[in-house]
Amino acid sequence: VSKWSYIGPDGEKAWPKKYPFCGGVFQSPIDFHKAILQYDSNLLPVEFIGYNVPSTDQFTLINNGHSVKMYLSPAMFIRNLPFEYTASQLHLHWGNQNKSEGSEHTVGGKHFAAELHIVHYNSEKYPDITAAMDKADGLAVLAVLLEIGPFSPSYEKIFRHFQNVKYKDQKVLVPGFNIQELLPDRLDEYYRYKGSLTTPPCYPSVLWTVFRHSVKISQDQLLALETAMYCTQSDDPEPLEMVDNFRNVQEFHERLVFISFHE
Numbered sequence: 097v098s099k100w101s102y103i104g105p106d107g108e109k110a111w112p113k114k115y116p117f118c119g120g121v122f123q124s125p126i127d128f129h130k131a132i133l134q135y136d137s138n139l140l141p142v143e144f145i146g147y148n149v150p151s152t153d154q155f156t157l158i159n160n161g162h163s164v165k166m167y168l169s170p171a172m173f174i175r176n177l178p179f180e181y182t183a184s185q186l187h188l189h190w191g192n193q194n195k196s197e198g199s200e201h202t203v204g205g206k207h208f209a210a211e212l213h214i215v216h217y218n219s220e221k222y223p224d225i226t227a228a229m230d231k232a233d234g235l236a237v238l239a240v241l242l243e244i245g246p247f248s249p250s251y252e253k254i255f256r257h258f259q260n261v262k263y264k265d266q267k268v269l270v271p272g273f274n275i276q277e278l279l280p281d282r283l284d285e286y287y288r289y290k291g292s293l294t295t296p297p298c299y300p301s302v303l304w305t306v307f308r309h310s311v312k313i314s315q316d317q318l319l320a321l322e323t324a325m326y327c328t329q330s331d332d333p334e335p336l337e338m339v340d341n342f343r344n345v346q347e348f349h350e351r352l353v354f355i356s357f358h359e
């Protein structure tokens with residue numbers, strides 16, 4: 097049973113004991129600051145194929161005790177990265193109702209309110225994500241930084257189901273929609289670096305693409321994300337709120353982050 101958490105004796109400081117890669121190289125997330133950024137004119141806009149999923153399709157949204165994750169369709173993939181990567185799942189990281197600073201990546205030392213991750217695997221080289229997840233060129237994760245602003249009808253297509261996945265292992269079906277609606281404008285402007293899964297087993301197998309521009313969701317939507325879910329099962333006598341499910345930024349020495357935009 098994957099026994100790790102974001103707080104207490106099984107928190108991130110203890111992860112390397114059971115998951116050695118968590119104490120290894122190329123760990124994520126990181127802070128994006130001027131000294132490590134380098135412009136790269138070869139970075140192309142990310143291309144999305146099959147992201148506009150018809151409402152006749154359904155996605156499974158599940159509370160896995162660490163995050164709320166939504167399985168995606170294998171007909172969804174991205175191009176203009178070193179390989180073609182097929183979508184696997186999306187999930188979120190957030191803070192708590194008193195401190196809405198739950199993004200994993202930070203910019204100039206600043207947290208955003210939350211962060212969306214869309215996990216893909218290298219389907220050119222590997223048959224499925226299980227085969228890909230511990231390979232150096234196995235995964236590609238797209239990250240969207242979320243901050244407070246106007247209500248987002250697109251994010252609401254997921255958030256409206258949170259009351260049905262309050263507890264660990266609960267799941268609900270979400271009608272298909274255009275997942276590209278969850279992404280910011282300017283898909284040509286992003287940070288790119290080689291890193292890792294930000295949860296155990298922390299494999300250094302992720303090509304990260306963090307979009308430069310954030311997406312806005314309302315204060316109420318953020319509060320719903322920060323207060324709806326529990327890490328524990330519905331019958332657990334000691335309920336644990338699912339809050340602050342973000343890893344702290346990792347040391348980033350001798351490495352560069354490539355940017356597709358001029359400052």
Ligand SMILES: NS(=O)(=O)c1c(F)c(F)c(S(=O)(=O)CCO)c(N[C@H]2CCc3ccccc32)c1F
Pocket residue numbers: 160162163165184185187213215225226229237292293294295296297
């Ligand atoms: N921030 S992140 O993008 O690094 C990241 C997560 F933060 C996260 F929570 C998960 S998970 O599957 O919900 C729980 C831990 O495996 C995954 N899941 C990945 C890791 C292992 C695996 C296997 C199959 C499908 C997805 C994943 C993940 F890639």
Ligand SMILES: [Zn+2]
Pocket residue numbers: 187188189213294
């Ligand atoms: Zn994540």
